[in-house]
Amino acid sequence: MTLKKIIFLFSLVLNGYISHSQDVKISGTIKDTSSFANVKNSVVALLTPKDSILQSFTRVNANGSFTLNKVKPGNYIMLITHPLFADYVEDIAINAASTELPLIALTPKSKLLEAVILKSGSPIRIKGDTTVYTADSFKVSANANVEELLKKLPGIQVDKNGEIKAMGEKVEKVLVDGEEFFGDDPGMAVKNLRADAVKEVQVFKKKSDQAEFTGIDDGQEKQTINLKLKEDKKKGYFGKIDVAGGPLKNKDPRFNSNMMFSSFKGKRKISAFLLNGNTGQDGLSWQDREKFASDDINMMMMDDGGGMSFWGGGGQGDDEPYVSTQNGFITNVNAGL
Template identity: 40%
Template sequence: MKKTLPILIGLFCFTGIATAQAPIGSIKGKIIDTVARQPLSEATVAILRKKDSSLVTYTLSNKLGQFEIKYLDTGDYRVFVSFQGYQTFKKAFAIIPNKRSIDFGDIRMAKEYKLLGEVVVSDDAPIKIKNDTIEFKSQAFRTKPNAMVEDLLKKVPGMQVDKDGAVKAQGEQVQKIYVDGKEFFGTDPKLATKNLTADMVESVQVFDDMSDQAKFTKIDDGSRQKAINIKLKKEKRKGYFGRILAGVGSDDRYEFNGSLNHFNGDQQLSVLANANDINKQGFSF
């Protein structure tokens, strides 16, 4: 009995600590049209940290326009609600120990009207969903200086990048990666993710791509494969960009790889080089 008591006390203490550190916050609400008062289904609800505008999580409203996001840590946030054809709703909120659950009630979305000759204001919503395409703004994800596109993809919800650089989106293997809608230097997705820097990217689009056969025959065979389109920032679509990495080790071991990319509007030119004596494959086509 004397030996059992300290163990039980330790277990209770450990459980108490784990419970205290677990995310405790949640938000909910209902998204409706301002005029018609009808619910808006599949509106995008995104949560960003207030301090650095980094994306925490997102969800879609259900058929009744309702949404709920759970397991938020204590802290200051901003919620963005977006729906095609409507103005983006933005509101700051905080999760604190004595106010863990927040109910926004009815969130009334106003339609976006554009007059002839009106200046178009850029949409700052971090996520857009249109048909089968999900678009993530790169500014919602913080990466280190000199980070590559694969480092950016690791931070995007629903994406995984393994140690070899293979990419999965929503549980499916990504077969192709496009740059501004064009195949980047062959069919190997890693050529884009490992040779383009994250600071070049404006947004990442995830979509279901038609098969090559369907594109060639222009007959939809119903076959789909997960693909990614990398939209470059406007100022990065013209000029030369590249990087060089080199390393040496014992026993005269060495590794070198480099890339030089030239973009000029619709023109894309890339030169890749790789050399090593450690039996490491650089890339494939």
């Protein structure tokens, strides 16, 4: 190995070491101003002063202490929140020598002469067993959906298949304003709702339906996300269209088209679908049936001509079947609400 290569490799290692060594570990302790007791489970967050984007956060442990690892040197807004205390906001400068912050004292809300909160709209806060993210505190691209927003939230991961994990556990339900959003598929809400429609993202353990109905805890809980919408965003619509047909040059007469549409306004939700084709599909897939339709009625008839077409009503429809033969293929038209 030449001397030039050795120097080059050494410089790479040295640059990596210097870059890593510039990360700072910040630690501190939080106390209650009235009783001077430890304030555990407070959320400590660092935000950039220019745009209030969250850079790092952690929770205070039972001893009242906290540590933020791998913090880049620079100027930050430190925000500390707890449901029973006034928010604490302070501008701090972090450099290579900054490791231990002075003792931080929080003031109980009950001790305040007036209900003055130093800063509203905290990016992350704890309410009982629920972690609450303020959606507008996390920057996403224009027209982003909720899935992109979730990827920005500390403690939440979304993999390439759309599976969501919160605090290391698989999310099994995504609610919208406390209710299921067109079925229990978590992907329905996160892929079809815009990020800028969300006011808060709430993460909590939801008891089973039986436990909520009987009031008896059966120990069954599901990691759940609830999307709280902004008041002016509680209505909208979405859908999908799939169209397929044989190339004209092959003169293939087969075709298939699916159109599905959903609309919501507050607690009212309406879905409709239309299927048309001669490829043998005579109804929705189980996944789409859960999302877009209730019970649908299909009738199939075969005649000596080698094929047929029919009309089937879905949901509350009362349409009579219509039968004909075309090109030796079964043509199916099916609609429902």
